[in-house]
Amino acid sequence: MAAEAGGGEPLVRFVKLSGRAAGSKKKVRWFPVRRLFTHSCPSLRIPSRFLREGRRSPPARSGHRCVADNTNLYVFGGYNPDYDESGGPENEDFPLFRELWRYHFATGMWHQMGTDGHMPRELASMSLVLHGYNLLVFGGTGIPFGENNGNEIYVCNVKYKRWSKLSCRGKKPNRIYGQAMAIIHGFLYVFGGTTGYIYSTDLHRLDLSTREWIQLKPNNPACDLPEERYRHEIAHDGQRIYVLGGGTSWTAYPLDKVFQQPEDAIAVFK
Template sequence: MKRAFPKKRRSQTVTPIQKPGLINAGPQRLFSLAERDDYFTKMPHQPLLVMWNRSMHLYGPRGVKKCEQRNTPKQRPKMAAPLHIGRVKHVKPRRNRKMAKSRPYFVEERKPYARSGHRAVADHANLYIFGGYNPDLFEDRFESDETCNPLFRELWCYNFATALWTELDTSGHTPEELASMSMLLSGSTMLVYGGTGFPFGQASSHNLYAYNVKDKSWGTVQCTGDAPIPTYGQTAALVGSCLYVQGGTTGWQYNSDVHQLNLKTRVWNRLFDTEAAIEKLIQGRESYDDQHIPIPEPRYRHEMASDGKKLYILGGGTSWSVYPLDRIYCFHLESKRWEFVETKPTHHGQYPAPRRCHSCVQQGNDVYICGGYDEHRIFGDIWKLTLDNLQWTRLRVRLPEPVYFHAAAVTPAGCMYIHGGVTSIYGDERTAELYRIWLYVPTLLEISWFKVSSLIPRLDKLSHSTLISLGIPRQLVERIQKH
């Protein structure tokens, strides 16, 4: 094929295009748009994009210089961060300069210190983590302070729009049980139940605390009725206006009791008593049908999901055992009885391995678990259990670093965040890294907001009136945390 642009010699200087049939293409000027279009129409054998790229290089020294400037990193337009649906991505927060001045040992980290045993919740705008444990911090930082312990009595907030970590200044009485508690988010109220202080098991709790996200204030919820015994490592779930708590340990013994708290009346009710059920079976006072009702093994550091009618217990164990996930227990809220059900494997016949100290989030009737360990291995896989048919699905991603005793939360838009945890089988190494994974494609509004916040990271420096005048909806502007 005949070359559309003849090859020039090295000694020949680059000059503007001069072709017969074009209007006075003098050596001191470039083509106009009309001339360029006319030239392209006369060269039908070359694709338009290729011809346009080649003509850029033949526009003379001034045009070549501009083309080179476009290819330099400083001149390239900034591209928005991709969503990476279904992929685990490392979240790198911005440096909080105010926090670096007040807390010198956070200058390098730019984020909360490494920890384990903490909990996390998330809304549309923020990720909240509370509590946690790290003995290395106690030995390295506060060895001379006898009043400090290796637990973190602090509440951190990561704002998605500004990519900044902030330790919140709260009012009221902050809970002192800071490890293996249960934490849930209901509207603008964060509920914290149970947990343990240090040493573990000697300062367990059965108190319920409420944190108002808008007022940044803590309060104790005064309850009556048949409350659970003080435990930690239990699991909790919200179903309607009721809080359900199951299992846990005192540090010496484990249980499988089920308790219900009506958040409107604030009255506890015991739905299932493990010791009483076992005693009836031993003494033979159960009916024939009741003798065949299974009783789940006492456990801690398990997780619980709900479809509104049943409570599903996932994993967990004791200090010497872990429980499987191919057959799980479910508790019927109406009949108040346990059932042992079999789940369905993946299309390749796989089930998640037995584990405890894993994390669990629920989005609709889809339940996601990740991480955990079984005394011999630390897991970094992510699984989904569909409650409609109890079908397991393994996601084709893994955590960059297997962890257990970590915290995870999911936003209403469907993005799961995973923070901290233990990375050593011996329990002597912890991480402070934050990861995210979009579990499914979000709405167009969430995609647009994610792109805008990634392109303009300093949104907190602009006033709300300025952002609204730029066309950003008010509900999105309210997600930006001011500093």
């Protein structure tokens, strides 16, 4: 991560924390999901009316992204090299899917959403988050893979079904795919990814109120930084961001390290 932080942003520090005392024999105990819910919610089973007569479901795909709220699951983009499975002559973006689907939990029905505006064309291995009524899409790759990459933010308001391209300033991330991102306290964080040739541990942050990008620079020696990666995952607890797994074209990283990024530091749990 050689790029500099902007706007006087304090340096980010990677530190290594101990998960538990050496030699600890504490074991993890698993419970059936059913046991964790009240009688009003006996399981997480998807309704048997998953697909009603006369309704289509999304074709098979990979490289897509999903997010959900309390009511709907949204599925965007994806890739399928099978001409017939991907829609045949009706799919002008073959082998990609330039489309947005919605699955309604209560009715168990899929619906392909008709939208207006500027839908992105980088439709595989992008990042997707849901912020209120807005889907935010960043990066990704199109055809040819690894050469037609993106570094713009696209927003789809699912209430009004309209796409727009977000105009931002500051130091944007490179044109990448396979990165992960999360929103916390009004900031959009983007970590890792690849250009198709170079893998990254860059951590960028977008202020959603000012629309300004900065790159957060770690104050660590090179030997104390996490390995470059893509296709990892991010989760957060409202205060910290956790980066799990990922890898490169020649390796996959184990889950004995979980990278934690609080507001002013990054820590490694081992």
